[in-house]
Amino acid sequence: MSAVWTAIVALCVATASMKAIGPVSFGGRKLSGRAASVIALVAPALLASLVVYETLNSGGRGIEVDARVVGLAAASAALALKRSMLTVVAVAAVATALTRAIA
């Protein structure tokens, strides 16, 4: 099997297992109050992390500051103006593309 197909099969199995382990071991349980308050905060912590990661990742270890930062700033402005999700992502893409065209 080629490297490409080996990678696809392995990632399929690994992804499905990682998604399933939590629900298989902790399905349909009643949560304690403290567990519930921690779980409720996983989403915001993870989202903020993804914003940082997707803005600065260099495709490997390390940080790369490029036109995406301008795109994110433009998206923040659109969010401050209470624009829709679609407008926000469009503004980010356009601002990033323009910055790359100029730079």
Place this chain on the structure above:
Amino acid sequence: MAQHSSVRAGVRAALPLGPPTFLLGASFGVLARPVMGWLAPMVMSVVVFSGAAQFAALSVLAAGGAAGAAIVAGVLMNTRWLPMGFAIGPSLPGRAPARAAQAQAIVDASFVMASRGDGTFDRGMLIGATAVQGAAWWTGTVVGVLAGPALPDPEKLGLDAIFPAFYLALLVSEAHGRRALLAAAIGAAVTAALMPVAPVGLPIIAACVGALVGLRRG
């Protein structure tokens, strides 16, 4: 079965994510075609269905890396499903195989939209929102692969900035209250601090420590 009304609500809530997900799928297709051929990217988008992991594995393969290195990169990106699975697990009913099947609907945006903010999750919302993104991701990949040579470079169009803008918009709409904002600030800081030194993926999983703010009283 999940409530039909909440599945529909999930589909409706996720509709704005359709176009950006489609564009990201298309950019994956465009970039993957020269490296993986035409069939493999389409299959990968169905059976792996994870943008971050697919782009990570692709960048290794494109650089001439071995299968093992591509798998490690993809798996590291996806280890965040572990803490997310543990968080959502108690909200999924049924026997173990049914729960494992429902767990496949966990993706970033759906996880956040399904979170009720009290530690429980709406699984109809999870499934509905994922259906929209799955359809958009796969059709995007197919279009990207087939039209690839005719399409411009996704980076020139700024499509890579869609990811962070999309997560920021979700964060603004979902993070309410002081504790959520504190958890978000810790998550962002941990990721930024680890990115220069830690292997791919780890800075994202480590950000989950921000959720421990929930142990504080009040």
